[in-house]
Amino acid sequence: MKSLAAKNLKGKPLRTAVLVILSALLTFTVFGGTVIVESLDTGLASLENRLGADIMVVPYEAATQKKFEDMVLQGSTGYFYMDSSKLEMIKNTEGVKRVSPQFFLASTSSSCCSVAVQIIGFEPETDFTVTPWIKKSYGKDLEKLDVVVGNDLNAFVGDELSFYGVKCKVAAKLDKTGTGFDTAVFTTEETIKELIRSSLEKKMNDFKDIDPENSVSCIMIDVADGYTAEEVLNDINLHVKRVKAIQSAEMISGVSDSLSGVSGIIRILMTAIWVLGIVILLLAFTLSVNERRKEFAVLRVIGATRARLGRTVICEALIACLSGGAAGICLGILIILPFNDIIEQMLGLPFLLPDAVSIIKYVIIAVILSALSAVAASGTVAARISRIDTGVILRGDN
Amino acid sequence: MKENKKTAEIITEVILLLLSIVLTAGVKTFISPCEHKTDSGMWMACHWAGQAVFGAGTALCANSLLMLILKGRERTGLALANITLAVVTAFIPNTLINLCMKSEMRCHSVMKPAVIVISILIAAVSCVYIVINKNKE
Amino acid sequence: MLLEARNVSKDFYRETKNTNRFTAVNDISINVSAGELCVLMGRSGSGKTTLLNILSGLLKPTRGSVLLDGKDLYELSDRELSLIRNRSFGVIPQGQTAIQSLKVIENILLPLKLYGKADDKDISFARELLERLDIAHLETAAPAELSGGELRRMAIARALIGKPGFIFADEPTGDLDDENTALVFSFLKERAKAGSGVFIVSHESDAKEYADRVLIMQSGKIERA
Numbered sequence: 032m033k034s035l036a037a038k039n040l041k042g043k044p045l046r047t048a049v050l051v052i053l054s055a056l057l058t059f060t061v062f063g064g065t066v067i068v069e070s071l072d073t074g075l076a077s078l079e080n081r082l083g084a085d086i087m088v089v090p091y092e093a094a095t096q097k098k099f100e101d102m103v104l105q106g107s108t109g110y111f112y113m114d115s116s117k118l119e120m121i122k123n124t125e126g127v128k129r130v131s132p133q134f135f136l137a138s139t140s141s142s143c144c145s146v147a148v149q150i151i152g153f154e155p156e157t158d159f160t161v162t163p164w165i166k167k168s169y170g171k172d173l174e175k176l177d178v179v180v181g182n183d184l185n186a187f188v189g190d191e192l193s194f195y196g197v198k199c200k201v202a203a204k205l206d207k208t209g210t211g212f213d214t215a216v217f218t219t220e221e222t223i224k225e226l227i228r229s230s231l232e233k234k235m236n237d238f239k240d241i242d243p244e245n246s247v248s249c250i251m252i253d254v255a256d257g258y259t260a261e262e263v264l265n266d267i268n269l270h271v272k273r274v275k276a277i278q279s280a281e282m283i284s285g286v287s288d289s290l291s292g293v294s295g296i297i298r299i300l301m302t303a304i305w306v307l308g309i310v311i312l313l314l315a316f317t318l319s320v321n322e323r324r325k326e327f328a329v330l331r332v333i334g335a336t337r338a339r340l341g342r343t344v345i346c347e348a349l350i351a352c353l354s355g356g357a358a359g360i361c362l363g364i365l366i367i368l369p370f371n372d373i374i375e376q377m378l379g380l381p382f383l384l385p386d387a388v389s390i391i392k393y394v395i396i397a398v399i400l401s402a403l404s405a406v407a408a409s410g411t412v413a414a415r416i417s418r419i420d421t422g423v424i425l426r427g428d429n
Numbered sequence: 430m431k432e433n434k435k436t437a438e439i440i441t442e443v444i445l446l447l448l449s450i451v452l453t454a455g456v457k458t459f460i461s462p463c464e465h466k467t468d469s470g471m472w473m474a475c476h477w478a479g480q481a482v483f484g485a486g487t488a489l490c491a492n493s494l495l496m497l498i499l500k501g502r503e504r505t506g507l508a509l510a511n512i513t514l515a516v517v518t519a520f521i522p523n524t525l526i527n528l529c530m531k532s533e534m535r536c537h538s539v540m541k542p543a544v545i546v547i548s549i550l551i552a553a554v555s556c557v558y559i560v561i562n563k564n565k566e
Numbered sequence: 567m568l569l570e571a572r573n574v575s576k577d578f579y580r581e582t583k584n585t586n587r588f589t590a591v592n593d594i595s596i597n598v599s600a601g602e603l604c605v606l607m608g609r610s611g612s613g614k615t616t617l618l619n620i621l622s623g624l625l626k627p628t629r630g631s632v633l634l635d636g637k638d639l640y641e642l643s644d645r646e647l648s649l650i651r652n653r654s655f656g657v658i659p660q661g662q663t664a665i666q667s668l669k670v671i672e673n674i675l676l677p678l679k680l681y682g683k684a685d686d687k688d689i690s691f692a693r694e695l696l697e698r699l700d701i702a703h704l705e706t707a708a709p710a711e712l713s714g715g716e717l718r719r720m721a722i723a724r725a726l727i728g729k730p731g732f733i734f735a736d737e738p739t740g741d742l743d744d745e746n747t748a749l750v751f752s753f754l755k756e757r758a759k760a761g762s763g764v765f766i767v768s769h770e771s772d773a774k775e776y777a778d779r780v781l782i783m784q785s786g787k788i789e790r791a
Binding site: 106183184185186213365370375376 | 532
């Protein structure tokens with residue numbers, strides 16, 4: 032009976048178009064919505080993963096002006112320094128298991144065709160935050176003047192990047208994280224000090240009264256067992272002057288709050304569109320079948336079983352909804368996937384597309400859902416039409 | 430029956446022309462690459478990718494316009510040319526011509542995906558057109 | 567083959583309450599045998615169509631049974647009864663009964679396609695029927711392009727495509743002119759001669775000329791046989 036269903040659909044192009052567009056919209060909504068919600072979740076997980084330290088200490092002004100947060104979340108460039116003596120003080124604070132300093136530098140956009148990027152220097156001997164993920168992409172230690180680039184930078188392994196006239200080699204490219212670190216360049220302390228020196232020599236940078244050799248930008252802290260991050264944080268904020276200790280968990284929970292807000296709105300919208308869509312589908316099927324009550328009675332007269340009538344109705348629904356579903360998925364893939372960067376910027380939250388396998392999973396889920404709603408909406412109508420009293424319908428025609 | 434095929438043809442031809450115009454005009458307006466010149470007064474890298482897309486887009490517009498005006502079999506040839514040209518256009522941003530440094534910049538987040546999507550659509554609609562045109566025979 | 571109705575009655579309930587019962591067919595027993603053309607006449611509302619629907623396996627009687635070669639139709643499963651309707655019965659219902667999305671020839675072949683495929687022999691038989699019913703030129707037309715009389719003849723061809731043992735026709739000449747009425751009656755008569763049992767509901771007095779047996783129905787009862 033597949034051909035009869037197909038011909039019925041072809042016979043009423045307008046009605047079919049409405050059904051197809053409606054199910055395209057439904058599938059697009061569930062696919063697009065799921066991908067966005069999942070991307071936010073993946074982004075948050077990746078942020079948690081990449082912060083890597085329990086507590087981060089930055090100069091007081093950097094924290095109050097949200098410089099540091101913007102750097103991590105938005106990928107904006109910035110630099111700030113504090114005296115490296117703070118490192119010793121913090122190291123000796125009770126409850127601190129290990130510390131590692133980082134150095135920030137922003138390259139200028141003076142040379143042609145390049146823009147300011149955030150350069151983050153770490154101390155290879157003590158580092159426990161950056162190294163693990165560099166290890167993942169690049170098995171070896173970084174040589175002098177080697178850099179590792181974030182995934183959103185348009186540079187590839189083997190490329191030469193010039194910062195303040197110093198040519199650096201791209202040794203590795205990191206996986207995408209959905210955070211501000213995607214546009215950063217990572218290198219060792221040794222290299223970044225070299226870059227700072229060069230920038231001062233070329234008068235391309237002005238540190239005023241700061242001595243680059245004795246400065247750090249940020250201190251990453253791991254808290255020892257038996258101490259809470261909160262205790263250590265309070266201790267540092269109380270005893271070390273002009274710095275601000277930030278708890279990673281707090282930064283993440285701030286992000287996670289606004290994220291669950293966005294996710295919640297998307298989920299509500301998704302549900303609303305689905306409920307509405309299924310009601311409209313149900314209505315459309317009811318109308319289209321009622322209009323053809325007589326035709327279904329005729330099918331019974333010429334020997335179609337009840338089951339066959341039901342199958343014809345469900346088959347019509349499935350053809351319409353699955354082709355609409357396919358269109359919806361194509362639309363989703365053409366909009367959400369290529370434009371994910373602009374979506375990320377609009378949301379202003381960590382946003383990391385799920386991997387291909389997960390996306391295929393969502394495609395399958397969306398198609399199954401669209402097929403299920405087609406069966407659910409047409410099934411009730413099919414059940415009703417299969418119970419029709421043929422004799423009564425035909426008699427009622429006099 | 431024949432009348433219907435004709436409308437289907439005209440509709441696809443108009444869609445092709447519209448897509449080509451959106452691509453060509455768009456790359457100069459709402460899907461333009463990063464605008465600002467750098468301090469040295471030179472254009473950013475992505476500007477040249479935008480120019481190349483504009484050039485290819487103009488050719489696509491011309492092809493599509495010809496398809497709409499002409500009536501004979503040569504329109505299939507134009508559609509075939511559209512497919513290759515559209516595929517090449519999709520590869521212009523960042524594969525054939527480098528874009529800017531960070532993928533959060535406009536040329537990466539707006540121009541590249543838009544050019545790729547529109548190019549794919551042009552290629553796909555051209556394929557559909559060839560099928561429709563062939564069925565008519 | 568023998569089709570026999572034993573003491574069949576059909577009650578309808580007006581409105582939804584069971585109080586206002588109306589008996590359309592009242593305790594009727596008749597036989598229709600192969601090779602016989604039987605015409606059922608009577609005023610409208612006398613229960614003719616209801617009786618035809620009961621006989622053709624479309625309407626379960628409230629009381630009584632309908633036996634086809636001894637098998638009670640309404641004791642069969644839906645699938646078995648549907649198969650009998652498809653293979654052994656050809657019904658020409660009242661009114662317009664085309665499937666709008668199918669062409670004329672597809673409508674006619676539909677009963678065969680329900681349980682299999684229509685082969686070349688079936689298609690040429692369908693063309694023969696169209697020819698005989700004088701609508702051969704409409705083979706590939708859509709039902710919407712046909713007149714009432716043409717649709718009626720298409721429904722007749724559809725009922726006959728499976729060469730059924732029993733043919734049920736409810737006012738088959740309702741919207742036909744005299745010439746086509748004669749054409750249809752003589753055609754049905756021919757089928758009866760070929761061995762089918764033909765049961766026609768009609769108030770066309772012409773029908774009597776073709777009938778082997780004329781039944782008159784009044785108020786749910788067969789008055790005269």
